[in-house]
Amino acid sequence: xxxxxxxxxxxxxxxxxxxxxxxxxxxxxxxxxxxxxxxxxxxxxxxxxxxxxxxxxxxxxxxxxxxxxxxxxxxxxxxxxxxxxxxxxxxxxxxxxxxxxxxxxxxxxxxxxx
Amino acid sequence: xxxxxxxxxxxxxxxxxxxxxxxxxxxxxxxxxxxxxxxxxxxxxxxxxxxxxxxxxxxxxxxxxxxxxxxxxxxxxxxxxxxxxxxxxxxxxxxxxxxxxxxxxxxxxxxxxxxxxxxxxxxxxxxxxxxxxxxxxxxxxxxxxxxxxxxxxxxxxxxxxxxxxxxxxxxxxxxxxxxxxxxxxxxxxxxxxxxxxxxxxxxxxxxxxxxxxxxxxxxxxxxxxxxxxxxxxxxxxxxxxxxxxxxxxxxxxxxxxxxxxxxxxxxxxxxxxxxxxxxxxxxxxxxxxxxxxxxxxxxxxxxxxxxxxxxxxxxxxxxxxxxxxxxxxxxxxxxxxxxxxxxxxxxxxxxxxxxxxxxxxxxxxxxxxxxxxxxxxxxxxxxxxxxxxxxxxxxxxxxxxxxxxxxxxxxxxxxxxxxxxxxxxxxxxxxxxxxxxxxxxxxxxxx
Ligand code: SF4
Numbered sequence: 147x148x149x150x151x152x153x154x155x156x157x158x159x160x161x162x163x164x165x166x167x168x169x170x171x172x173x174x175x176x177x178x179x180x181x182x183x184x185x186x187x188x189x190x191x192x193x194x195x196x197x198x199x200x201x202x203x204x205x206x207x208x209x210x211x212x213x214x215x216x217x218x219x220x221x222x223x224x225x226x227x228x229x230x231x232x233x234x235x236x237x238x239x240x241x242x243x244x245x246x247x248x249x250x251x252x253x254x255x256x257x258x259x260x
Numbered sequence: 261x262x263x264x265x266x267x268x269x270x271x272x273x274x275x276x277x278x279x280x281x282x283x284x285x286x287x288x289x290x291x292x293x294x295x296x297x298x299x300x301x302x303x304x305x306x307x308x309x310x311x312x313x314x315x316x317x318x319x320x321x322x323x324x325x326x327x328x329x330x331x332x333x334x335x336x337x338x339x340x341x342x343x344x345x346x347x348x349x350x351x352x353x354x355x356x357x358x359x360x361x362x363x364x365x366x367x368x369x370x371x372x373x374x375x376x377x378x379x380x381x382x383x384x385x386x387x388x389x390x391x392x393x394x395x396x397x398x399x400x401x402x403x404x405x406x407x408x409x410x411x412x413x414x415x416x417x418x419x420x421x422x423x424x425x426x427x428x429x430x431x432x433x434x435x436x437x438x439x440x441x442x443x444x445x446x447x448x449x450x451x452x453x454x455x456x457x458x459x460x461x462x463x464x465x466x467x468x469x470x471x472x473x474x475x476x477x478x479x480x481x482x483x484x485x486x487x488x489x490x491x492x493x494x495x496x497x498x499x500x501x502x503x504x505x506x507x508x509x510x511x512x513x514x515x516x517x518x519x520x521x522x523x524x525x526x527x528x529x530x531x532x533x534x535x536x537x538x539x540x541x542x543x544x545x546x547x548x549x550x551x552x553x554x555x556x557x558x559x560x561x562x563x564x565x566x567x568x569x570x571x572x573x574x575x576x577x578x579x580x581x582x583x584x585x586x587x588x589x590x591x592x593x594x595x596x597x598x599x600x601x602x603x604x605x606x607x608x609x610x611x612x613x614x615x616x617x618x619x620x621x622x623x624x625x626x627x628x629x630x631x632x633x634x635x636x637x638x639x640x641x642x643x644x645x646x647x648x649x650x651x652x653x654x655x656x657x658x659x660x661x662x663x664x665x666x667x668x669x670x671x672x673x674x675x676x677x678x679x680x681x682x683x684x685x686x687x688x689x690x691x692x693x694x695x696x697x698x699x700x701x702x703x704x705x706x707x
Binding site: 154170221226242247 | 285286310311314315317318319381385386389390393421424425427456457458459470473474527528530531532533535536562581582594595596598599600601603604605617620621622623624625626627641642643644
């Protein structure tokens with residue numbers, strides 16, 4: 147069973163530092179391959195820290211581990227991931243005549259990997 | 261420059277202090293950093309934020325050769341020759357990146373674009389490119405960061421998270437400074453944050469408005485309506501934006517009462533559905549506000565010299581990004597000449613990527629195309645983009661190893677004060693070499 151969410155990729159301090167430390171370092175890799183989800187949604191979907199989920203957008207599909215977003219940083223229904231290879235895989239190539247692919251506020255289906 | 265690397269810089273163990281060095285990690289371009297340098301390593305970076313410290317401390321001289329052709333070490337001359345042949349022989353070559361290098365290097369890159377009749381596009385197209393389009397449609401009522409520090413008594417951040425992306429913006433420019441007309445600094449200012457997420461920046465704000473995802477355009481038009489004193493249906497407003505009408509009315513009241521209002525906006529607007537229309541709505545709101553008080557807008561620019569790229573490409577071609585030179589004169593058309601499109605549509609048949617990493621940041625379709633065509637990369641560090649390049653130049657880092665000019669996010673040019681030499685050539689040197697060869701190759705064809 148999958149459920150629809152809105153995904154927001156963005157900058158984090160750790161991801162920003164990771165660019166300087168090197169994109170092949172563990173720090174950058176782990177920061178850009180973890181999905182934040184609001185604690186309420188996690189509970190509702192029976193997800194625990196580190197559980198893996200499949201995210202599918204119109205153009206791509208990735209598998210990623212989840213973590214609870216801190217405090218009330220994320221409202222229910224919204225996911226966050228640091229910019230990186232995974233977030234780019236979910237982004238479409240079409241820019242709708244703007245030069246900018248829709249890179250934030252992506253519709254994604256989230257499915258728990260058994 | 262005839263061998264793979266130049267001579268190593270001296271490493272005698274002495275401590276060198278570089279005062280007022282410039283950090284080029286983000287668009288704040290802080291030029292008050294005191295660096296301590298020992299054995300070609302920066303050991304202290306006074307006043308730098310966490311991102312700036314990471315930028316300086318992790319700067320080591322990359323031991324990779326200055327030039328790799330198909331993954332094998334080669335001389336710089338061979339690399340330049342190969343690069344020039346790739347670019348001069350292509351039907352639809354593209355030049356992309358440019359936001360993390362000096363204005364001097366950017367200027368040469370545009371020249372190469374002209375010689376080869378290709379596209380010149382910068383990372384602006386995938387950050388504030390939509391705002392660039394909006395500026396052309398609506399205009400930008402704006403000011404320098406210094407004016408914000410001295411006058412801004414209402415500071416609104418919209419779709420931006422400076423606490424994590426521009427950490428010193430609050431302290432240097434927008435919230436904390438005691439300004440000429442704000443003697444009590446933070447106490448004299450009100451800070452509002454509008455965002456979908458309650459980010460780390462919310463702690464710094466007096467008021468946080470959490471809007472529904474993809475409702476920036478609607479929220480901005482609600483404010484435009486309130487500026488005109490139009491009456492709106494409270495239920496509809498709350499349903500659309502997730503924020504009660506009373507909160508928007510309160511904000512509009514503050515905006516009208518402010519002596520000098522500032523709207524600083526981020527990629528929450530430009531990367532979300534609507535894109536340039538979101539930026540247009542915000543710029544139009546700011547323009548409207550000037551009927552009541554002084555109000556300005558400013559995009560929060562990311563890369564250290566992305567603003568320089570806009571300035572240099574505009575100065576040379578008349579347009580800020582997404583420029584095509586194939587007819588011998590510049591044409592501008594985002595969506596057609598922008599790199600995300602020319603790659604994803606499999607139009608470009610050769611590329612030169614300068615100080616940027618599309619192999620990490622672009623869509624899968626665009627990445628696949630880039631890997632399928634010959635391309636040249638210039639980057640101080642190894643990235644997924646440099647790994648796939650036909651010709652990969654390892655270059656000196658701007659600001660740390662090379663001098664030059666960069667533009668702060670408010671279009672103020674700032675000189676760089678390098679800390680130590682690099683054994684690698686600068687972007688400027690490599691691009692100048694490529695330009696010379698491209699010119700000669702193109703001239704030979706015309707004879
Ligand atoms: S705010 Fe930006 S420019 Fe200033 S020190 Fe931090 S990363 Fe560098």
